[in-house]
């Protein structure tokens with residue numbers, strides 16, 4: 677589903693250039709999930725933006741769902757995001773003037789897909805049934821993020837990206853939101869990339885990686901049955 681090879685992203689730091697992503701390689705299969713952690717400023721959001729075709733790599737090949745992102749023009753990138761991508765942000769980013777239902781069904785309508793049973797089930801599975809006609813401002817943070825998850829899944833995208841999805845939530849909501857996000861993506865057969873600082877959130881993922889010095893490494897916690905001599 678995702679194939680990244682030799683990805684370089686350079687930033688200008690004062691007068692010198694720095695490779696924030698440095699010959700990074702990464703692969704993830706369909707219906708797999710990965711949690712990426714790493715220090716602030718290590719390039720996690722930059723990597724997600726490149727996967728979302730919102731930012732360009734300086735070098736390397738980035739393929740998602742058989743499409744080569746780095747050779748796309750703006751129109752193709754728009755189409756890719758509209759059709760194949762669901763995004764969950766730390767700040768929820770719901771449309772304030774639309775009801776929960778209209779927020780959730782928005783990406784499906786944008787793609788000309790029918791609205792129906794699938795969306796009602798999403799609403800129910802995310803525990804939002806009684807909030808259907810409310811505006812986002814009348815919901816708690818945890819509820820807003822559950823709306824954002826339903827919206828990200830509304831058009832059955834191939835890839836779901838989430839940047840610190842629980843960064844603004846308390847422990848209980850963080851747990852619930854993670855359970856729903858990882859659970860629904862697995863159930864629907866979607867590929868999921870989550871950036872998170874939280875080991876509890878990362879525990880839901882199939883794979884845990886650490887972004888360090890421009891590359892992705894196996895997270896030390898991954899080697900759970902390693903016993904030093």
Ligand SMILES: Nc1ncnc2c1ncn2[C@@H]1O[C@H](COP(=O)(O)OP(=O)(O)O)[C@@H](O)[C@H]1O
Pocket residue numbers: 687688696714715716717718719720721722723
């Ligand atoms: N458009 C940009 N131009 C220059 N520097 C940037 C740009 N975007 C991000 N950076 C820098 O790149 C580094 C990585 O940023 P980011 O991907 O947001 O890190 P993270 O999400 O891991 O905290 C930071 O040092 C940030 O200041």
Ligand SMILES: [Mg+2]
Pocket residue numbers: 720721722839
């Ligand atoms: Mg970030």
